[in-house]
Amino acid sequence: MTRVLTAQGEVVAGPRALPRRVSADPETVERGLAQLVLTLVELLRQLMERQALHRMERGTLTDEEVERLGETFMKLAERMDELKAEFGLRDEDLNLDLGPLGSLL
Amino acid sequence: MIQLYAFVRGLRELPDTDLKTVVLAHALTAVVGPAGGDERDDVVRHGLLVQALAESADAVLPARFGERFADTAALIAAVEERCGELQQRLAEVDGCVELAVRVGRARAEAGTRGLDGSAYMRARLRAITADAAAAEALHALLRRRSRDTVVTPPVASQLLHDACYLVERDRVDEFARSVETYASAHPELSLVCTGPWAPASFAGER
Numbered sequence: 536m537t538r539v540l541t542a543q544g545e546v547v548a549g550p551r552a553l554p555r556r557v558s559a560d561p562e563t564v565e566r567g568l569a570q571l572v573l574t575l576v577e578l579l580r581q582l583m584e585r586q587a588l589h590r591m592e593r594g595t596l597t598d599e600e601v602e603r604l605g606e607t608f609m610k611l612a613e614r615m616d617e618l619k620a621e622f623g624l625r626d627e628d629l630n631l632d633l634g635p636l637g638s639l640l
Numbered sequence: 641m642i643q644l645y646a647f648v649r650g651l652r653e654l655p656d657t658d659l660k661t662v663v664l665a666h667a668l669t670a671v672v673g674p675a676g677g678d679e680r681d682d683v684v685r686h687g688l689l690v691q692a693l694a695e696s697a698d699a700v701l702p703a704r705f706g707e708r709f710a711d712t713a714a715l716i717a718a719v720e721e722r723c724g725e726l727q728q729r730l731a732e733v734d735g736c737v738e739l740a741v742r743v744g745r746a747r748a749e750a751g752t753r754g755l756d757g758s759a760y761m762r763a764r765l766r767a768i769t770a771d772a773a774a775a776e777a778l779h780a781l782l783r784r785r786s787r788d789t790v791v792t793p794p795v796a797s798q799l800l801h802d803a804c805y806l807v808e809r810d811r812v813d814e815f816a817r818s819v820e821t822y823a824s825a826h827p828e829l830s831l832v833c834t835g836p837w838a839p840a841s842f843a844g845e846r
Binding site for chain 2: 538539540541542543544584585587588591592598601602603604605606607608609
């Protein structure tokens with residue numbers, strides 16, 4: 536039962552998040568494992584990027600370091616897009632349902 | 641075996657004949673019923689009864705699903721020392737409901753392909769700073785229209801803002817209008833406001 540008072544657009548809330556058990560069905564196990572691994576990689580990518588952005592904001596990175604980190608994150612994001620496409624996953628699939636704690640991402 | 645549904649104040653009627661009230665120390669009133677199972681239907685029934693209680697009482701503190709006691713005496717013994725604190729919390733939510741607000745991005749961020757590393761980092765910083773400012777502005781607006789708030793900190797980037805607001809019943813329409821006005825001024829955001837709910841987010845220790 537959802538009572539919506541007002542809404543605009545589509546808010547991602549995690550209903551498509553990775554289930555708590557990965558299916559052992561041979562046909563879907565590969566995709567399920569890829570989804571789990573990519574979710575963890577995406578979490579680490581986002582955390583590292585945020586940390587780098589905070590350091591950049593505080594001025595504790597040299598121009599060369601910013602350039603190198605930026606290129607790394609950009610390439611990682613592009614590679615993640617390719618892997619998601621390869622396994623037929625969308626951004627909202629890369630998540631973990633943590634029960635009462637909400638979703639991971 | 642009995643199950644605890646909620647603590648209430650100013651209850652006008654019980655929403656189900658299976659439920660009964662138990663008066664504890666400090667005149668604290670608990671609503672209990674026979675303990676059910678642990679199936680999905682039992683959880684839904686619990687939620688619906690708590691919601692119904694919220695609609696027929698001045699104040700309600702929902703209990704988590706599964707709070708079971710051997711009998712009334714066991715319930716009394718378990719909450720004896722917290723009755724005063726629970727009465728205080730009931731006073732805090734008196735006349736209020738919970739509204740939930742979730743905000744995300746409606747439009748994809750500008751593409752970063754073709755940028756050099758520094759430009760990419762600057763673009764990401766601009767985007768994150770703008771997200772934080774949008775969430776902060778909305779929260780500041782809604783905080784003024786609510787008695788209390790609980791914000792779920794964003795772990796990563798899917799939701800910009802995820803919060804519950806304790807809103808007086810006669811200010812719910814005003815609150816919803818504020819959200820609507822903010823949303824129409826920010827088409828770059830996707831946003832949903834749900835409720836009114838029983839104030840579950842404001843019932844426990846925070």
